[in-house]
Amino acid sequence: MKLKQLEGLLGGLQQFSNPKAELEQYPTGPHIASRMLYTAENSFGDVTDKVVADFGCGCGTLGVAAALLDAERVIGIDIDSQSLEIASLNAEELELDMDYIQCDIKDLGLRAEVVDTVVMNPPFGTRKKGADMDFLSVALKIASQAVYSLHKTSTRDHVKRAALQHFNASSAEVICELRYDVPQLYKFHKKREVDIAVDLWRFVPKSI
Ligand SMILES: C[S@@+](CC[C@H](N)C(=O)[O-])C[C@H]1O[C@@H](n2cnc3c(N)ncnc32)[C@H](O)[C@@H]1O
Numbered sequence: 339m340k341l342k343q344l345e346g347l348l349g350g351l352q353q354f355s356n357p358k359a360e361l362e363q364y365p366t367g368p369h370i371a372s373r374m375l376y377t378a379e380n381s382f383g384d385v386t387d388k389v390v391a392d393f394g395c396g397c398g399t400l401g402v403a404a405a406l407l408d409a410e411r412v413i414g415i416d417i418d419s420q421s422l423e424i425a426s427l428n429a430e431e432l433e434l435d436m437d438y439i440q441c442d443i444k445d446l447g448l449r450a451e452v453v454d455t456v457v458m459n460p461p462f463g464t465r466k467k468g469a470d471m472d473f474l475s476v477a478l479k480i481a482s483q484a485v486y487s488l489h490k491t492s493t494r495d496h497v498k499r500a501a502l503q504h505f506n507a508s509s510a511e512v513i514c515e516l517r518y519d520v521p522q523l524y525k526f527h528k529k530r531e532v533d534i535a536v537d538l539w540r541f542v543p544k545s546i
Pocket residue numbers: 361362363364365366367393394395396397398399400415416417418421441442443444458459460461462469
């Protein structure tokens with residue numbers, strides 16, 4: 339599938355109808371989501387015919403992109419049942435087969451060899467300190483091949499150190515820096531839209 343076609347299909351997905359600030363429910367826009375998954379497949383071969391888990395899948399954008407790029411199996415995981423319902427409708431609309439697990443990411447019990455690649459736009463940890471690191475720690479335990487994740491550029495040194503020294507990564511590489519538009523979803527947002535610098539990371543777990 340061509341990049342533009344992928345971006346177009348992701349642009350038609352339904353997003354959070356009632357976003358929960360405490361869970362940092364911001365959608366990944368179609369521009370970033372399409373490039374994230376397209377790069378994962380076209381530069382590294384981490385999506386097609388792979389088992390892909392979308393951590394904190396929300397309405398399923400990253401998982402849907404993986405399914406559209408012919409992942410063997412896609413598993414969307416989120417703590418919020420309302421988001422999972424929307425994710426399921428989004429997949430159904432595109433006639434895609436996806437599985438879902440409702441749980442706190444810290445309680446995820448998947449065995450390491452089940453998942454090849456984790457893709458995620460985790461909470462940045464602005465509402466619950468350390469939430470981003472919880473996601474990264476579990477992702478690096480579960481994935482056998484690669485983890486793709488978005489983190490605020492301001493946390494770059496911290497993310498690299500944690501991944502390599504504490505979380506089982508054998509490599510941690512920033513693939514590119516992006517401008518991430520956070521729409522005005524919540525009352526505490528003063529501006530209509532804020533854009534923040536975000537890194538797209540690729541982590542490789544140590545082999546088990
Ligand atoms: C920034 S949003 C990203 C949503 C979606 N992946 C996307 O890219 O559009 C973070 C997601 O993580 C979920 N989440 C937050 N804390 C969680 C936790 N402890 N366990 C599982 N999911 C969680 C939220 O419900 C939300 O859907």
